[in-house]
Amino acid sequence: MLRHFSIQRKLLFPIVFGLSIVLLCIGFLGVTFLHHLVQRHVEAEAMALIRQNATEITDFFVERSRVVQTFFHNPFFLDFFSRYAERGKPIQNSSEYQKVVEYFREILKADSTIESIFFATEATGEYFDEEGRYENPTYSAKTRAWWKNTLAQGRLYCARPDFDYADSTISSSMEMPIFFNGRFLGIGGIDILITTIGEQIQNMQYKGHGQAFLVDDQGHLIFFPGIPVEKSIQMPISALDEKSRGGAGFKELASEMQNKQEGMKEVQWKGETHEVLYSSISSDIPFIHWKLGILVPEHVISGPVKKVTILSIFTGLLALLSMLVLMGFIITRTVRPLDALANRLDTMANREADLTEELPVETEDVIGRTAGNFNQLIGRIRGILIRVVAYSRDLVERVGHLHQQSESIAEEAKGMAEQAKLVAGASAQIMKSVEKIGQSMGEVDLISKKLNEASIQGESLVGEQNQRMKALSQQVETMAKAKEHFKSISEEVAHAVEIIEDVSEQIRLLAINASIETVRAGKSGTAFSAVVEEIRRLSEHTAEVDQKIAKVIQRFQKELDTFFGEIESMRNRILSEFEFSEAVHSVFETALETVDTTVKVIGDIQTQTQEQATALEGIDKSLQDISKATQKIANGVHASFAELTEINKNMIELHQAVGTFKVE
CATH class of the missing domain: 3.30.450.20 (PAS domain)
Known part of the structure; x- marks a missing residue:
């Protein structure tokens, strides 16, 4: 409602209205207080x-x-x-x-x-x-x-x-x-x-x-x-x-x-x-x-x-009316020059865009200083617009050059994106090959590990066989040593047999002598003849036993010689087998060391292959990122190209708009 009013009315109406409301409220409170008092x-x-x-x-x-x-x-x-x-x-x-x-x-x-x-x-x-x-x-x-x-x-x-x-x-x-x-x-x-x-x-x-x-x-x-x-x-x-x-x-x-x-x-x-x-x-x-x-x-x-209330209301209204009249008079005298200044500004703004025309300064009060300051402001704006016109012309030319360069950059970015895609494809193929190599090396590594396990198991078996051969050799040595002991025992038995033979012979001789004495004794030796007969049978039996023992001892010595001969032969074969097992064990140790070295080398190769695969993945990802970035650059360049086109259009319009102001 106040939009089309003069400055005088815009200031007068709100101030008077607001002051009236405040004074009425104060008056109402005062009258109410006085009424109650x-x-x-x-x-x-x-x-x-x-x-x-x-x-x-x-x-x-x-x-x-x-x-x-x-x-x-x-x-x-x-x-x-x-x-x-x-x-x-x-x-x-x-x-x-x-x-x-x-x-x-x-x-x-x-x-x-x-x-x-x-x-x-x-x-x-x-x-x-x-x-x-x-x-x-x-x-x-x-x-x-x-x-x-x-x-x-x-x-x-x-x-x-x-x-x-x-x-x-x-x-x-x-x-x-x-x-x-x-x-x-x-x-x-x-x-x-x-x-x-x-x-x-x-x-x-x-x-x-x-x-x-x-x-x-x-x-x-x-x-x-x-x-x-x-x-x-x-x-x-x-x-x-x-x-x-x-x-x-x-x-x-x-x-x-x-x-x-x-x-x-x-x-x-x-x-x-x-x-x-x-x-x-x-x-x-x-x-x-x-x-x-x-x-x-x-x-x-x-x-x-009631009398005091009515008198207070009348006095308050009279004071309010007097104050409103005084405020209206003061505001009118103060704001009237501003209305004139506003009319001049309306003419300059809506009818003519001539920035070379200045407002007249007729007084030295605040209104006059305001007009002078406004003229200085218009002068600064005029100078700024002159520079804006020059800058806009130069900017239009530079935007044209930039427009051409952006087209060239866009084409190059497009080519870079295609090359990045090709490199990314080759990198992907290399990465697949490396993955296959890694898989093969994994299989070789698995075989080497199994071979290593078999070698370790063979070495363990050979070592166990050597231990058993050593134990058997020691037993053979013990049996060889027992041979001498058995030989000594057989000799002692033979010596005992000889003694028995001597005893038997003595008994036989004694029996003969006893027989002779019995014969000599005649009838008195009849009882003794039975003893002699027993001694004779004992001698015969002892002789028979002695012969049997001699035969057994001979057969035992013969069997023992044969047995110890075979033991000696077995000992020689065991020593030969032990030497062969030692050689096999040495070969297994060498093979195991070789397998360990091979496993380590294969592990290093597999690790390097994985690292190469990881590096190739990073390269592939980087190439993809480069491709995406290049594509984004190309898109950005195209967008910049569109924006530069719009800026060029806006600069032309700005140049035309600035040209509507008269600054020179």
Whole structure:
């Protein structure tokens, strides 16, 4: 909306509008604060009036309570009634009784508001006042309601007021139980005329308006404007809500008075809105909790507040209007030259693109300095545009050359990409060949490893055979050594056989001799001939055994010679086989060393082949990357070529656009 306005209006409208909003908010807050401040002041002033009168009424009852406490604590009074215990006892001529009655009358003379002073005894139930003893045989104070109420209170308290129809006065009793040395004597009290309080309440007004009223602790009216005392004294305040009286809100007021010491409440009375302000008439001695209130027309409370509020609003609006007029005048005088400058700039910008024309500088204020600075700015822009024109021409030529070079680079990049693809293909074939070689070397390596394992196993078997041959050779050596031992044993056996042969021969000779001796002995040698015969048989048998042993020994020696001959032959063959095994073992060791060397060489070749394959893979990947990079370069060159074409087009358009400005 402000787009087509002048600078003056663009500045004036937002500032005035924003300032108006701010001032209105401040004014609203100020008026609201002032409204509440005045309202609190008025309410506080009215409440102060209520408190003052409530305090005066409270003091009135407190002063009378001192009379009660002083009178009924008199030692003479207490002593007299502590001894009085016979109902109807003749006491008219008793000086003490007359003194007590006179004491009652003196209290009445001292205070005109005290209507009566009385005492009822616990011992007899009789009633005494300033007139003396109440002479009625059937009367007993202990049956009266006020007696029971006072005992229930158990302290000095102010009873509900009563209306005396005889003299049209209102009085309230102040009563308390009387004790002496811990003994309950009776109940004493005074009747107070509160007509003066009613007069004070009738005269109480706030700024010439309002009507005061008094309510007891049970919510019953004592005094209320417009209602006769004889009617109001028994009426609860909530009864004022009757339509015939034009009242409303008194029931809520009664409930609030029971719960709060003081406050303010709006009610309707006689069809008009009133504000009720109330405060407590409260004391512990005597115990009293009444409420004093005043019924004030609502306009009396709100009138000053409304006047101050209206005056504040009028003053604020007048101040706002004055400030807006002043701000408009200042902004108009300040911004008017800027409107003229804006019109000149609009002409220069939209109608003629002539940068050689400058704005006229007519003043030396901020506006004039602004025009001069703008002329300097236009001069700098003109110089920049002159250089831009020259640079654009040169750039167009250079872009043309660059365009041609990019075409050549693109063709070369394309050729490089094709060559890179060919090299990558050859590299792939070489890599496949290397992979095949690697696979073959792997198979050779596997065979070499198996051969190495077989050589190791053969070497192990040959070594084991050598060990066995050595053990067998050692056994043969042992058997060869045993040959000599057997030979020695056979010789010893042969020697034993020879000895046996000698023994046998000796036995044979002995047998022959014995035979001869037997023959010589004749008959006496007959018994010995049997022994000789046995010796002869033994000799023969021994000879036979000896021959057999000799034959066995000869055969054994012969077999033993044959056996040891074969053992010797076997030993020679074993030695020959052992030498052959040693030669085979040496050959296996040489072969194993050769196989180990071959396996190592094959492993190195396989490792180098794998490294070559890895290197070829890297070369192939690099060639592929080079091919991709070359392709990207070619694509980039083509893209640059397209961009250079677009730049060339833009530079031509820029040159044409710059040419529209008149800079020289």
